[in-house]
Amino acid sequence: MTPMTVTLSDVAREAGVSLATASRAINGSANRTVRPDLREKVLDAARRLRYSPDANAQAMARGRTTALGLIVHDIADPYFSTIASGVTSAAERAGLVVTLASTERDGDRELAFVELMQRQRARAIILAGGRTADEEANARLSSALEEYRSRGGGVAAVGQPLLGVDTVTIENQRATGELASRLHALGYRRFGVLAGPEGHLTAEARFEGLRDGLAGLGVEIDDAHVVRGPFTRDGGFEGMRTLLGRSADGTCPVDAVFAVNDVMAVGAMAAARAAGLSVPDDVAIAGFDDILTLRDIVPSLTTIRLPLADIGVMATELALAPPRDEPRVVPVDGQVIVRDSTPRRS
């Protein structure tokens, strides 16, 4: 009867060759220095015994694993799952296996996961999801990553180039700057912003791009029309409610609202409707990301398209590329897409 677990030694014995030969025959690395007939014998034996090489043992012996760590804030969020799909496809191409960690937006867990990947001896780590302005957390994370890299691991981040590692940066500010002029050209002058959490760097960059862009056109955003809140659908909903509540007479205090991401924009639309307002007649709304699942909503959402899957691919390639002295920064631009949620203002 077959042993509980078939090892390469079993295969070698069965094939009547040495362990080394069996290894060479099965692995068949670069220089296949093994006689064809022996090779066949080994492969046969392996098949007969249903041999399955132990990747852990291989990793151990070879001194390198085949794992790639992917750390996201929340895999259920379409933003991250789309990036993840890019990462998995690039990883597969590279013959790597993706280890997924979802931090639920908890900085401590992010750090813990980096350490976990380090213990797994993952070849590289990809950190998707923006940083916050929490200097201390960033420093801790940076030093964990530095440690990891000093041990030969590759790292790439998606977001802000704060960690001292290769980063795919998103040109948030430029994109929202362009959005500002597009909306301005469409006739909008009174803006509200659902600005996301304080200290969320992506959210802030997006907000600032819009604000500065408008400022350049002579339009100020009233502080009373900037609402902070979670980077989520509910954050958008509540934010919009708050914004509407700030007008004395119940009418909408602005004619366009920019939400710093699409899911917030959708929440905002829901809140506007719940308040009896029509989108876009009473208030226009724009988002950011161009989430695929939301591409068919009505009114179609003006937003900024990000090539999320490509970003995942790029980050993977960056993380796997031979290290450089200077951290690389690969900027990815967003494309403003004007749709029905921000029609021309007459």
Add this chain to the structure above:
Amino acid sequence: MTPMTVTLSDVAREAGVSLATASRAINGSANRTVRPDLREKVLDAARRLRYSPDANAQAMARGRTTALGLIVHDIADPYFSTIASGVTSAAERAGLVVTLASTERDGDRELAFVELMQRQRARAIILAGGRTADEEANARLSSALEEYRSRGGGVAAVGQPLLGVDTVTIENQRATGELASRLHALGYRRFGVLAGPEGHLTAEARFEGLRDGLAGLGVEIDDAHVVRGPFTRDGGFEGMRTLLGRSADGTCPVDAVFAVNDVMAVGAMAAARAAGLSVPDDVAIAGFDDILTLRDIVPSLTTIRLPLADIGVMATELALAPPRDEPRVVPVDGQVIVRDSTPRRS
């Protein structure tokens, strides 16, 4: 200077104890039979040397890994990414690391990934995503899973209980049966169905539940109003277009369309609008899944809610539970949610 890679031996030497003691002190398993002062010395040394245990070596020595394999059709699809979020959280609770594979709906890759996980000696595999009626592919997969289980791995599937493994099944047919009566009660009589791909068991179950439910109420679905196509947004869009094209005079041949999932339903809405039809005035639409990201679309979508994250958790628990002789089947029911896309027909 610190060695390129710090091993437990280094720590032991630095602490002036034996390898064994160092191991015991750091691992501190159940019976911590190590004197406190030595323990401290070891921990100190480890900290000083920035020691990071090698999970691979541990796995090798302990004879069991800490990996859990998750195989999905497409991680970018909100259906799967939500299940994945349940899996990651349950896995984390169990102290396991999730290895993610996205097959892009390719049966061969699915098989290849099972074998890959087997090589990784993953503790368990979770197969999310339905089967097709391809007997041969299912048989191949089944036998690979059987092999894996015979070697001590746990397996759980989400979908149909076809693989001979523990399965979280979704009561598709019951749910769409209920949907049928709800829609019937609302006054709908002429139904169209965007039925997904031929041989896609989930799609078929959903379709059949509706058809049989309606039949029980004396309503037949005209074959000409059943359109096959991909299980995707574009499948829904094209399917709706086809359905509309089948009416001679350009008017809508049905008063309600059921799409076998939400993203198809959204595609269908888009197609209806593109054809100049109003949803729900000219045609009502219902979906399946209750994807979170789509919960705010207008008109709000009548659908069937599935507790996707919970399903991920349940599948994980099933896969990790001690094996039984008989495959377990855990049925999960969907909840019909009637919203604005299927108003009462006057």
Add this chain to the structure above:
DNA sequence: TTGTAAGCGTTATCAG
């Protein structure tokens, strides 16, 4: 070409 044997970093067994 093939075989022997020395690791790879831990854990675990078994004496002290």
Add this chain to the structure above:
DNA sequence: CTGATAACGCTTACAA
């Protein structure tokens, strides 16, 4: 409670 030392399953010099 602690310390040698043998596994764990595989790769890879180094020899033959």
